[in-house]
Amino acid sequence: MTLRNLILQILGFIYPPFSKVMPFQTFRYLACGGGNTLLDIFLYFISYNFILRHETIHFGLFDMGAHIGALFMAMAVTFPTGFLLSKYVVFSESNIRGRVQLFRYFIMVGICIMLNYVFMKIFVEHFNLYPTISKILTTILVVIFSYLTQKKFTFKVKKEQIL
Template structure:
């Protein structure tokens, strides 16, 4: 499946190869697809599943725009991690559990940012929930890309010996 997705992306990358690196294109394509899925699930959840109604869980009542976010997030979190790990940042040499832990930390921050911006845009600026979700997504995606590239899926530099060989070369 990984190779199939990479082949499809490589095919569509050709017109863009002079302008952006393939990794950036993969991030835009995978992140864009996952974001469209997120917004679609959010829209369907808010308008049709929740029917714009508050959700009473007994001990707490959740507003429909926040519950729609929870529903969409529960689906797009795993797809986002898998796409990032195996398609976008596949050259990362960090251990999978380190990537997952760092991705979880990043996602926790992104959840907080989503919550804060949705509350701000819907309840204080009185924007439509779907428009608020789109604005929130733009802000969070920019933050997420930088964090994933520099922290979550970074490539650790190989140890270089004094003669210029990497530790992998020396061990062979």
């Protein structure tokens, strides 16, 4: 049994209570994305507290704070796992070439990072919302954007051309 099949079996077992609320693909997206997000937070915590030990990283001409270094360390793991889960578990019916999917996924992740920043700035600094409420609203908006972008662009299914 492949890891993909194991994940799909587990998700299929958990899915029935959610079947009236969302399609299985949306559930797979939320479960895989949620799992990858938890992995990201865990890796960030380990990297920041135990690997970098809150210490600034020195790169000759510039320094990087441990909080940013830990972000990159966690992303080094969760970027590929997020892509692989999306490609093989969530949007496996896509017939776009893998390298095109990877490039599009990279662009989409970059846009999502920028959207997180912009929405947080707007909600906290312009609408004067509490940061936690702002983060919740931002996450909802970015997850919706990410799902639609991945479904319609990154991992879309190209219609076969008839000659």
